Amino acid sequence: MTTTQVTLVQIDNYGPWTTTPEPRREMDLQTLQSRLFADVAQFLGHRDAYVFFTRFDNMIAVTNGVDGAAHATLQESIGNRYPVSVSLGTAVAERPVDALEAANRRLQTAGSAQDESRTEVLAGEYLSETDRSDLQVAHFDVVNATGKYTDRLNEFDTFINIEQAYGSLMRHLREAHGALSFFVGGDNVVAVCPDLPETAFSSAVEQVEEDVDIELQVGVGQGASAHEAGFAAKHALEDCRHDGTSVELFGAPLVGD
Ligand SMILES: Nc1nc2c(ncn2[C@@H]2O[C@H](COP(=O)(O)OP(=O)(O)OP(=O)(O)O)[C@@H](O)[C@H]2O)c(=O)[nH]1
Structure with a gap:
């Protein structure tokens, strides 16, 4: 069995802030958002966690492995350095979507995202050292995206193709398994899964393939x-590239391999 600890990072009262006292320059908002993502990624990445920018x-x-004290430090540090603050809801479950639901609910019951x-x-609830079990990460990639899309189509049409694959995959894994999939750049999607x-x-x-x-x-x-699972997934993906296979499970070679 796998266990996933999920943290929802939500900017507090951000909608009103973006338009008060009048609408703010879009590229200033983009700069703030991408710097905040980079900061959260660096803080959590140093603790072997993953964060996805979603919206x-x-x-x-x-x-997994990041305790309540570290979450408090992250929150304090952002509040000290940015013109916005963040709320953090955390929960643990076997299926990532259930952990996210519970984490999300903690913020929703405390009030609206736009309540000043x-x-x-x-x-939150955090996994203790003793109840930590592994989590599962899958790293998806479009086969030969460079040859089929990047080197042949204009960048926008390439983007449409990649987004279509991402949309189809994210919905399938969410509906069939309660997994959470995230586009991470290029032609790559990282999915946080239960034990599949x-x-x-x-x-x-x-x-x-059937769909799009x-x-x-x-x-x-x-x-x-997340880092340990994701790193093993990257190595397994290298095996796919090397062997021309479409699925490789790290440490669990298929019969006949
Ligand atoms: N976030 C992330 N992006 C990656 C990673 N590997 C490759 N990319 C991105 O994906 C793009 C395409 O690279 P590849 O996936 O290696 O190229 P490809 O043409 O699809 O070739 P194959 O994957 O070998 O079929 C690169 O330009 C990067 O933007 C990765 O591990 N993480």
Whole structure:
């Protein structure tokens, strides 16, 4: 069994801030959002966690191994350095989507994202050293995206193709397994999954191919932290590239390999 600790990072009262006292320059908002993401990624990355930018005003982090004190430090440091503050809700579950639901609910019950009196909520349950078990991460990539898209189409049409594959994959894994998938750049999608067998990944790849006619390959890893699981997944993806296979499970070679 795998356990995922998910933290929802939500900028407090951000909507009103973006338009008060009048609408702020879009590139200033983009700069703030991407710097905040970079800071959160650096802080959590040093602790072997992952964070995904999702909508930028809300970010989803996978924080197995990061305790409540570290979350408090992150929140304090952002409040000290940015013109906005963040709330952090954390929860633990076997299926990542259930952990996110519970983490999200902690903020939603404390008040609205646009309630100016609901700021810097720090609410959560954190895995203790003793109840930590592994989590599973899958790293998907479009087969030969450079040859099929990047070197042939204009960048916008390439982007449409990649986004279509991402949309199809994220919906399938969410609906079938409660997994959370995130576009991380280029042609790459990282999915945080429950403990899924190899067949679940081959059906996901088939499903996307049927749906949008885009070929994916995926490496799967497990580990005590998002980094450890994700790193194993990257190595498994290298095996796909090397062997021309569409699914590789790190540390669990398929029969006949
Ligand atoms: N975030 C992230 N992006 C990556 C990673 N590896 C590659 N990329 C991105 O994906 C783009 C395409 O690289 P590849 O996936 O290696 O190229 P490809 O043409 O699809 O080749 P194959 O994957 O070998 O089929 C690169 O320009 C990067 O932007 C990774 O591990 N993480």
